[in-house]
Amino acid sequence: MDINIVLGVIAFLLFLAVVTGVRIVNQVERGVVFRFGRAQEQIRQPGLRLLIPVVDRLQKVNVQIVTMPVPTQEGITRDNVSVKVDAVVYFRVQDPMRAAVEVQNYLFAVEQVAQTSLRSIIGKSELDDLLTNREELNRGLALMLDSPALGWGIHIDRVEIKDVQLPDSMKRSIARQAEAERERRARVIVADGELRASHKLAEASGIMAQTPGALQLRLLQTVVEVAAEKNSTLIMPLPVELLRYFDRATQSSTPSEAGRAAETAATADSERIRQERESPALAERGAPGLPDTEREVPGLPDTEREMPGLPDTAKERAEIASARTAADGDAR
Numbered sequence: 001m002d003i004n005i006v007l008g009v010i011a012f013l014l015f016l017a018v019v020t021g022v023r024i025v026n027q028v029e030r031g032v033v034f035r036f037g038r039a040q041e042q043i044r045q046p047g048l049r050l051l052i053p054v055v056d057r058l059q060k061v062n063v064q065i066v067t068m069p070v071p072t073q074e075g076i077t078r079d080n081v082s083v084k085v086d087a088v089v090y091f092r093v094q095d096p097m098r099a100a101v102e103v104q105n106y107l108f109a110v111e112q113v114a115q116t117s118l119r120s121i122i123g124k125s126e127l128d129d130l131l132t133n134r135e136e137l138n139r140g141l142a143l144m145l146d147s148p149a150l151g152w153g154i155h156i157d158r159v160e161i162k163d164v165q166l167p168d169s170m171k172r173s174i175a176r177q178a179e180a181e182r183e184r185r186a187r188v189i190v191a192d193g194e195l196r197a198s199h200k201l202a203e204a205s206g207i208m209a210q211t212p213g214a215l216q217l218r219l220l221q222t223v224v225e226v227a228a229e230k231n232s233t234l235i236m237p238l239p240v241e242l243l244r245y246f247d248r249a250t251q252s253s254t255p256s257e258a259g260r261a262a263e264t265a266a267t268a269d270s271e272r273i274r275q276e277r278e279s280p281a282l283a284e285r286g287a288p289g290l291p292d293t294e295r296e297v298p299g300l301p302d303t304e305r306e307m308p309g310l311p312d313t314a315k316e317r318a319e320i321a322s323a324r325t326a327a328d329g330d331a332r
Contacts, residue, residue, distance in 0.1 A: 020053040029060045030096040039101055061096040065157060066107070070114045072165070075122035083130065084165035085122055089114050089145065095153030103152045110149060114159070117144040130164050137161060 024047075025031045031044030034057045044058065051058055072086040091110060093099045099106045121141050122130070129137060142159040149156050166174070208215045 017053045021051045021056075023049045023051055023058045025049055025058075025060065028062060028064045030063055030093075032059045032061060032096055032100045033057070034059065039097065041097070043096055059100050061093055061099050063093050063096065065090055065092045068107070068111060068114070069162075070111070070118055073115055073118045073122065075119050077122060077125055077127050077130065079126045081127045081170060082167060083122065083127065085118060085130065085161060086163055087114065087118055087141070087159060087161045089159050090157040091145075091149065091154050092157065093153060094155040098151070098153030106152050106154055109152065110145070110154060113145055113148055117141055120144065127166075127170075130161070134161050 023031065023044075025044050027046045029046065031049060033040040033042070033044060033051065035052070035055055049058070068089045068091070070087040070089060072084050074082070074084045076082050089110065093106070103109050118141065121137055121144070125137060138159050138161060141161070142156050145159060146156040208218070
């Protein structure tokens with residue numbers, strides 16, 4: 001009886017040892033065994049694994065790719081713009097031994113490193129880089145995360161910047177900039193179209209100038225297009241040759257500018273000659289208030305006696321009289 005009890009106790013202990021010493025490692029996990037607190041170098045692969053009860057302790061490490069969102073980080077860019085940026089990190093455990101031994105909680109450690117690295121990237125970058133050059137920023141952020149993660153047995157697959165939140169004032173400024181850029185492109189396109197159209201019109205005008213019949217055909221085509229609209233009024237433009245005829249007729253009937261200029265110059269010359277002819281007569285009559293030249297001015301010498309070499313007074317009088325007669329004839 002006592003032997004049966006002892007055998008039963010032994011069987012129960014064996015069963016308990018088997019139950020407590022058996023562990024199942026899933027396909028997505030790896031097992032790290034700690035025997036008396038010391039980590040064993042052999043990594044337990046997926047499947048049914050036996051452990052020594054009370055002596056061994058198994059720690060499972062997930063080796064799947066972990067998707068970790070990085071909380072929104074607020075920072076100031078290099079060009080002094082306040083932004084809020086969030087990201088996502090993709091990583092997996094490459095060395096289960098280091099992940100279980102080197103770091104207490106590798107998930108929390110990766111999250112903190114990702115936040116600090118994201119803040120550092122924001123401070124080193126400009127706003128345009130955050131909006132348009134994210135691929136390079138993602139590579140730089142992944143490199144910053146991969147350096148400490150390698151010591152923990154973790155491999156960083158990739159890092160992506162999800163969203164960049166801007167202040168409302170900066171959004172309005174960017175919208176105005178985009179609107180101005182679109183307006184500039186539209187004006188350039190319109191100007192280029194006008195330039196090409198002017199070249200084509202110049203070529204067409206040259207062809208029509210060489211062949212007047214083409215202009216008449218174009219005129220008739222325009223009339224047909226206008227008449228097709230069922231209008232009650234039809235406008236017929238005058239031919240250009242008729243307008244040119246009236247222009248030439250008006251120019252032939254109106255005195256030319258050169259003729260008017262010549263007539264004005266002749267009138268001015270005749271007036272100048274008349275004034276030159278009248279000037280000796282005015283000198284002969286003398287200006288009001290001046291002494292008579294024929295009378296002797298007190299204190300001055302007699303002209304005929306004391307100033308030899310001057311012309312005879314009678315002769316001068318005759319010349320003045322003849323000049324006066326000629327001027328009177330011109331005036332009549």
